[in-house]
Amino acid sequence: MSADTAPQPGVLRGNRKLLLGCLAVALFFAAWQAVFLFVPLDPVFITKPSLIAAGLARLVASGELFDDLGVSAVPFLYGFVGAVLVGVPLGIVMGWRARVGYALDPLMTALYASPLVALAPLVVIFLGVGVAGKAIIIFMLSVFPFIFNTYAGVRTVDRLLINVVRSLGGRERDLYVKVIFPSVLPYVVAGARIAVGRALIGVLVGEFFAASEGIGYAIARFGDMYALDSMFACILVITVLAVLFTEGIRWAERAAFPWRVGQ
Amino acid sequence: MRDLRTIPAVATPVEPGPIPAAAGAWRRIEPTVLGIAGIVAVLAAWEALPHIVTLKEGTKLFFAPPSAVAATLWAMFAGGTVWAPLGVSAAGFGMGLGLAILIALPLGVLLGRSPTLNAMLDPFVTAFNATPRLVFLPLVLLWFGLGLWSKVVIVLFGAMFPLLINTYEGVRNADRLLVTVVRAFGAGEWQIARLVILPNALPYVIVGLRLAIGRAVLGVVVSEFFGSNEGLGVIMVQAASQYKVDVVFAGMIIFTALSLAMTGLVKLVEKRLSGWRPQRASE
Numbered sequence: 001m002s003a004d005t006a007p008q009p010g011v012l013r014g015n016r017k018l019l020l021g022c023l024a025v026a027l028f029f030a031a032w033q034a035v036f037l038f039v040p041l042d043p044v045f046i047t048k049p050s051l052i053a054a055g056l057a058r059l060v061a062s063g064e065l066f067d068d069l070g071v072s073a074v075p076f077l078y079g080f081v082g083a084v085l086v087g088v089p090l091g092i093v094m095g096w097r098a099r100v101g102y103a104l105d106p107l108m109t110a111l112y113a114s115p116l117v118a119l120a121p122l123v124v125i126f127l128g129v130g131v132a133g134k135a136i137i138i139f140m141l142s143v144f145p146f147i148f149n150t151y152a153g154v155r156t157v158d159r160l161l162i163n164v165v166r167s168l169g170g171r172e173r174d175l176y177v178k179v180i181f182p183s184v185l186p187y188v189v190a191g192a193r194i195a196v197g198r199a200l201i202g203v204l205v206g207e208f209f210a211a212s213e214g215i216g217y218a219i220a221r222f223g224d225m226y227a228l229d230s231m232f233a234c235i236l237v238i239t240v241l242a243v244l245f246t247e248g249i250r251w252a253e254r255a256a257f258p259w260r261v262g263q
Numbered sequence: 264m265r266d267l268r269t270i271p272a273v274a275t276p277v278e279p280g281p282i283p284a285a286a287g288a289w290r291r292i293e294p295t296v297l298g299i300a301g302i303v304a305v306l307a308a309w310e311a312l313p314h315i316v317t318l319k320e321g322t323k324l325f326f327a328p329p330s331a332v333a334a335t336l337w338a339m340f341a342g343g344t345v346w347a348p349l350g351v352s353a354a355g356f357g358m359g360l361g362l363a364i365l366i367a368l369p370l371g372v373l374l375g376r377s378p379t380l381n382a383m384l385d386p387f388v389t390a391f392n393a394t395p396r397l398v399f400l401p402l403v404l405l406w407f408g409l410g411l412w413s414k415v416v417i418v419l420f421g422a423m424f425p426l427l428i429n430t431y432e433g434v435r436n437a438d439r440l441l442v443t444v445v446r447a448f449g450a451g452e453w454q455i456a457r458l459v460i461l462p463n464a465l466p467y468v469i470v471g472l473r474l475a476i477g478r479a480v481l482g483v484v485v486s487e488f489f490g491s492n493e494g495l496g497v498i499m500v501q502a503a504s505q506y507k508v509d510v511v512f513a514g515m516i517i518f519t520a521l522s523l524a525m526t527g528l529v530k531l532v533e534k535r536l537s538g539w540r541p542q543r544a545s546e
Contacts, residue, residue, distance in 0.1 A: 016382065017378075017382040017385070020379060020382035020383050021382055021383065021385050021386045022386075023383070024382075024383035024384065024386065024387070025386050025387075028387070044405075045405070045406070099293075099297055102293060102294040102297035102298055102301075103297040103298060103300060103301035103304075104301055105294075105298060105301075106298035106299070106301065106302060107298070107301045107302050107305060110302070110519060110523070113477065113519055113522050113523050113526070114515055114516075114518065114519035114522070115480055115481050115484040115515065115518050115519070115522070117481060117484055117485055117488070118484050118488075118496070118499055118511065118514065118515045118518065119511070119515070120488070121488070121499070121500055121503035121504070121511065122325065122503055122508060122511055125325070125503060125504075125506070126325055197393060197395060200394075200395045201395040201397055201481075204395055204397045204398060205397065205485065205488075208397070208400070208489055209488075209489075216398075219398060219401055220401050222401075223401025223402065223404070223405060224401075226405070228402075228405075231401065231402065232402075235394075235398050235399065235402070238394060238395070238398050239390050239393070239394045239398070242390075242393040242394045242395065243389060243390050243393045243394070245393070246393040247389070247393070
């Protein structure tokens with residue numbers, strides 16, 4: 001594969017990518033900060049890193065940030081756990097019983113392709129702005145990656161392994177524990193990576209629409225108040241959380257299922 | 264992001280022995296028939312629900328059976344009220360997606376060819392791709408105001424990253440041997456790109472485009488919900504606040520149909536363009 005990359009002296013090369021990445025991020029923020037040495041800062045239009053840092057420190061010190069995150073975390077957990085509990089079994093049944101798969105695949109594909117966010121106003125009107133409404137929106141957005149990935153995972157289960165377990169006298173339970181579960185799990189985790197992003201969209205949609213607390217509401221409110229430093233601080237927090245979630249799952253995938261890397 | 268639905272079903276059980284002709288024909292159409300039956304069953308249950316159980320007055324307000332949605336959809340098209348908002352939404356969609364293609368393709372090729380540049384931009388691409396673009400909506404509204412440009416920016420943000428990442432992957436996975444051969448025969452960078460790299464990257468770009476279309480539709484809906492004064496999404500929000508559930512569903516069906524039609528078109532183009540390819544790229 002990498003025939004023309006000759007081995008180079010160790011440490012620097014291994015960390016080159018990381019170093020360059022950090023350098024670029026540092027440069028970006030430095031340039032952002034430096035621009036306003038020459039250009040007057042219009043605080044209702046743009047802000048700068050030092051002010052964002054101050055805003056973040058203020059939000060952390062007053063506890064507002066953690067209150068908002070805590071409020072958003074509850075429906076996030078309900079919706080996401082619900083998506084796992086519904087999506088994975090449904091995907092397994094669809095993959096394991098071919099006829100169920102045939103019957104549900106087009107329906108699920110159409111629902112997955114439709115902008116389900118569009119139902120958010122109905123959900124909010126129907127269930128109110130509390131935990132239930134937000135949890136349902138998050139559930140609707142994050143359930144489909146679980147369904148489709150589990151479905152695909154079950155269909156790739158090796159028939160040969162199943163026959164081997166059966167002919168060696170394994171029971172139905174052995175099939176699930178020894179063959180199906182281990183082969184489907186990587187797909188479910190990959191689905192979780194996609195679903196986390198969509199669940200975050202659900203949090204924001206739910207809270208932009210109608211809420212009185214939560215991190216999404218905080219962003220919308222700071223925007224309305226032209227408090228750009230606080231708004232950027234919240235955006236930065238969401239960005240960091242999103243990267244931690246998705247990269248964390250990606251890392252777990254690599255650590256737990258090394259045979260799948262590069263597939 | 265990998266589209267796992269494209270993974271072929273390798274585990275479909277194979278019936279031993281010859282299959283009678285009638286059974287063979289049934290096996291061929293079975294998935295289609297069952298698929299249609301599944302959708303019809305859900306619609307029928309939905310339609311029948313108010314006839315079976317009596318809904319409370321409050322619930323009835325939120326209930327629109329498929330027949331009512333179909334009637335509304337028909338009225339919107341027959342009355343011509345759908346075209347103006349649809350045009351506004353389509354303009355935002357088209358401009359955003361077009362800009363995303365214009366930016367993401369060259370940038371993806373550049374990142375694929377230059378490891379240094381890639382290492383430097385990688386943190387930004389990762390961060391933007393992981394973060395829900397919606398988070399920037401209040402900021403974008405502040406900068407671009409209500410209307411077309413905010414929408415274009417949100418659609419651009421959403422659609423750009425799947426395209427960028429897939430183009431990058433496609434370019435990076437170009438066969439080094441082919442690159443070396445073409446270079447040995449005296450080709451310049453531009454010719455290498457045209458002869459080896461772009462044809463190799465094409466399937467990846469197509470998959471990226473399919474993902475991008477979905478994200479772009481989502482971007483249109485979301486930006487019209489929260490920061491616009493015209494467009495199909497606006498009609499839907501207004502309808503929801505007036506309890507016109509049928510209009511909300513009609514709007515959703517239009518958006519879904521557009522999304523599926525565009526994706527189908529891309530698939531068709533993919534088939535025509537990659538007929539020469541012995542095996543399909545899995546990503």
